[in-house]
Amino acid sequence: MTGLIAPRTTQFLLIATLVLLLGLGLRIASELATILVVSLILTLLALPAVGLLRRKGVPHAIAVTLVTVVALLLLLGLLGLLAYAVHLLVTDIGFFQAELDSRIAGFLSFVQGFGIDLSLVKPSSFNLGAVTGTAISWASDLGDLLMTGFFVMIATFFLLLEAPSLPGRAARIFGPDSPLIEQVSRMSGFVMDFMVVRTETNLVHGLVFGGVLMAMGVHAAVLWGTMTFLLGYIPYLGLLAAALPAIFFAWLQFGLPGAIAVIVVTAILNLIVENPVFSYFASRTFEMPAVLVVFAVILFGWLLGVVGMLFAVPLLMLVLILFQVCEETRWINVLIGVDRLFEPVREAPGPDQA
Numbered sequence: 001m002t003g004l005i006a007p008r009t010t011q012f013l014l015i016a017t018l019v020l021l022l023g024l025g026l027r028i029a030s031e032l033a034t035i036l037v038v039s040l041i042l043t044l045l046a047l048p049a050v051g052l053l054r055r056k057g058v059p060h061a062i063a064v065t066l067v068t069v070v071a072l073l074l075l076l077g078l079l080g081l082l083a084y085a086v087h088l089l090v091t092d093i094g095f096f097q098a099e100l101d102s103r104i105a106g107f108l109s110f111v112q113g114f115g116i117d118l119s120l121v122k123p124s125s126f127n128l129g130a131v132t133g134t135a136i137s138w139a140s141d142l143g144d145l146l147m148t149g150f151f152v153m154i155a156t157f158f159l160l161l162e163a164p165s166l167p168g169r170a171a172r173i174f175g176p177d178s179p180l181i182e183q184v185s186r187m188s189g190f191v192m193d194f195m196v197v198r199t200e201t202n203l204v205h206g207l208v209f210g211g212v213l214m215a216m217g218v219h220a221a222v223l224w225g226t227m228t229f230l231l232g233y234i235p236y237l238g239l240l241a242a243a244l245p246a247i248f249f250a251w252l253q254f255g256l257p258g259a260i261a262v263i264v265v266t267a268i269l270n271l272i273v274e275n276p277v278f279s280y281f282a283s284r285t286f287e288m289p290a291v292l293v294v295f296a297v298i299l300f301g302w303l304l305g306v307v308g309m310l311f312a313v314p315l316l317m318l319v320l321i322l323f324q325v326c327e328e329t330r331w332i333n334v335l336i337g338v339d340r341l342f343e344p345v346r347e348a349p350g351p352d353q354a
Helices: 002-028 030-055 060-091 093-112 129-140 142-174 179-216 221-231 238-282 290-304 306-310 312-325 330-335
Strands: none
Touching: 030 060, 030 142, 030 179, 030 290, 030 306, 030 312, 060 093, 060 142, 060 221, 093 238, 142 179, 179 221, 179 238, 179 312, 221 238, 290 306, 290 312, 306 312, 312 330
């Protein structure tokens, strides 16, 4: 028994050291890693559209070009929408600062009526002008952001061109009948399913949430809807983080009733819009421990920043695929309880098979 434990311990230490070195490398080269990660995720998102065009008889190169151009236009549109929404928010920041000062002054007067001394707290201590500074700083980095987007689209274009040849190369390495290829293909399908369905759900959630806020008259409703779309990729915490600013500005404009109304809308949307996502994946036996997902958000957020948090789940799936491919690391998937994801789906026996 000791002879078996020693090699396994050595193997674990070597893998842990390698993972640590890779993590430090990603941390140092985070800009390059961000381009590669976003390109890979966009490739997975675009593959179904490319496949649809090819089934309609469009040549592969033309299909990839069309999908890349459409994706570029969508990304530019999203960037322009964000810039417009931030501009509106910055323009009216003085009005909301006055509203905030008034709310805080009213709260302090209410508290002091109960004999609680909060004389050290001044309304001017809460300065929304910091939002203006952040927006200006973001705008100053717009050139770098566009350059990064350019490299992302170039990398995505060539990844899409190479995608059809990857299964054949894998068959030459592992053999045409290797069960490993079927397992990796199945897990890769999960990654694409997750990204496509998550994107569709975020789009519906963002449009409905932004539309409801706009109907209520909440300022910068377009910005909060866009943030809901983007932050919805972050498991468990993203939608909450997107809703908090909307709740805050509703409170500034309409007081406590406005904040409560936005909270109710957020809860209803989470219940109605999010449940189909969970049921979609439950029907495909997609189950991952919640603690593993949260750890992935923290880890990839530390390594890649906001991009790592947004794409933590698909990145985690890709890491699990790498563990599954290698015989020496496959036991890690067993240890963390995700090895069943690589098992073929067993259909329930029919009446005549019982």
